[in-house]
Amino acid sequence: MHEPNNLVDQLRSRRQFLRDAAGLAVAGAVSTMPDVAPAAPPPVRTFRRGGMLYRQLGRSDLFVSALSFGSHTDPAFRVHQGPGISTLNPKGQALRDRHIAKALDRGVNMVDVYDRAGQWKPIAETVRSRRDRVLVSLCREFSQVIGDHVEHAARRFGHVDLYRLAINDGPVTEPTLEAWDAVQRARRMGDLRATGIASHCEEAMLSALDKLEGLDFIMFPYNFIHARADYSRFLPKAIERGIGLIAIKPLAAGSIVQLDPLAQHGSKPEDPQVRLYKRANRSLLPAVVQKLTEHLDRVPDESLCQAALRFVYARPFITSAMPGMFQEHEVDDNIAAIQRHLVLTPDEHAVLDHARHLCRAQGPRWLPPHYRWLDRCWRHA
């Protein structure tokens, strides 16, 4: 059996699995659901260099490494500076600088930067010597005037490669359109190379696809474990329009790290509030997820985190994944996942899809009662 090397093959294996799988009580429900079936996904331009995989970001002229460095900071080193503003203490900052420098040395070429985390100045100094090889991604953090914000950032970083707006619940509204108008003007002035949004809400993303002119990329949570990760309405439309898709929370905000029996000591999620699987609650895990864990762990030396990232990397329409990295070995692990074969085996596909469809079909019941809030409020996770 040949290995699926594109999405069509993946879909075919999925359908084959669904057709052949016996004894699935929810098969009927699954089959009635819309599938992520982009009929003819545009070819994604990719290349490998130095062990890193680079993909074109949508229809822009930017190539982004499959692994990118997020704007997260280690909570253990945070110093509260005011409402919504927390910086790192010197020790934490030194650690983060070292991790970013290491990631950049290993081929990561995109860094997401938050000013309210106090990261503009350190990142600007870190990337100064290799500015032409590093893509700096920024976000509008407050309701500041975007022209001023971009101009300030351009003075700090030389120029800004990616700029995005964060869109919360619901469709795009007039304030968002106004902000987007300012973003597009900054882009026409040559200050920005690609513009996009970040959202946890499928409805907001669908609305953005319709209403926002010049949309290059979307950052959205995407991982194998969550029932909503199919985005059955959003993904086909985004792929058809050639929007660059950047997966945030590819490890389910650290939940998979908690789940991973092979995770090294010290690995932890960004926010303890979103832990999905505590070791103490392992017995409460749904059987399907447990089985999935066992199945993916069969690859020698591969951790569950690497398998989860491999699931994301294997999607050709996902340009880059942005997991949290607080430890040096996490940088190594996440990059090592790219070295592995990025095409999942049919068995792996079948199990992953089975798990996701089961979760989706069962709705909130798939979670233990005291974690069901997570499914309702996933967008806030």
Place this chain on the structure above:
Amino acid sequence: MPEMVAKFSRITHHRPPRPWKVALVLFLLLTLAGNLCDTFHDHRHPFWTWPSSAVAEYGDEEPTFFQAAGPCARCHVVSVVEWGISGHFHAQTNCQSCHGSSDDHIANERNEIKPDCIVRGEAIARQLCSRCHVAGCPSTQRTQSCQTCHHVHALLDPTKRPATALRENQEQVARLHAYHRQMAEAKTHFARKQWTRAKVFFQRALELMPGDRSASAGALACQRRLHPMLAGFDSVGEAYDQATGLPQDVTIEGLDLPMRLVPPGSYEMGSEAWPDSQPVHTVRVRAFFLGRTEVTQNQWQAVMGSNPAAHQGEAYPDAASMPVERVSWHDALAFIERLNHRVAGGGFRLPRETEWEYACRAGSTQFDPSEALAQAWCSTSTRQKDATPDAVVTLEVLSTRPVALRRSNAWGFFDMQGNVAEWCTDHWRAYVSPSIAPKSTTTLRVLRGGSYADTVRAMDPALRHAARSQHRLRFYGLRLARDVPNLEPRDLD
């Protein structure tokens, strides 16, 4: 020398040439070259002046038609020579007589603007030759297809002496001289502001040279000065535009919206500084009226009966004189449609992108941020007023400002940059040749001029912006434009 010859022979393994042979070859070469040049150029003149045949045609007389042709001779050398050896040169029928003044063409070094008038084919006889040769060809009396016998520039047979040809056209030459006399008289009266008499002389000149653009434009200018008003306008001041004869400053009847005449001309549109404004290209603009200010909330309310602006209410006591915003492109069209029904004559519209940039530049070629800051309400100038340079400036602390508070540009237009961005009629498309650019299928319409929320860099007149035509944001407003009446001769009495 003998050493060099010996060295040459060693290298080439040839015998050194005999000295007498070398001398003979050199002599023959120099003689041949001298004769060759003399066959084409007169030895009394530098070789780059004329062909000697042209000098022989004129004898000892220095040909002056290159000087007479003026700047045309810089590029159109062959055409000027053809013209110079024809009788038209002596009849003082120069390039401008047929091709118009073509000032823009002369000024445009990149040759992107064509001459004012280029007539080809059968129309040559009808539109050009018949102006003077009313009775047709002096030899054949034919009135059409002159170019079948005559060259397009050297209209007379070049083998004939020009003086001979000239004698055959004494009547036409006399008519031409009469035309020049009438035009000189007309211009004299025009300078003295004697519009009626000037108009009479222009019309006489037009009778002598039917279709002459200078005479028709002069007559039209006199007509405009005798009846300067356009329907729907109240005149302000006594200033008139020399080229069009129209009043420079007017207001719209019943709306108190001042407009100013933008003179016709050409300019370099675009900028290499912005990706979407490239390439810089020459654009010619006809005369048009443009609102001196953006349409205010008060004026919008007067026409539409409602006020969509975000900045109104008790927090904004000057809201009536602040520009209207939160209007889409379609809203702007609806406003204009109502205005055209309401004001006699109608003809109001949104400015074209080329017109907007032309009026905003007001003759300037370089963007000056300090000057823009003095003219524009932008986030930088608003922040200075609020004196909070270090704090995070949010959109809520910024707002539009009453129109005409900042300094006007060199042509007297207020808030061209800043305050609100202004809708233009054009679809958004790249600056490429129309033959290459695909027809725009987007609903994006061009917006020009930054808004109060933009930085001073965004005030560059060349910077382009676009938005969907149905979007209503608090940065979008409008400015009115109106065409001037047609300047064609058929408008004359």
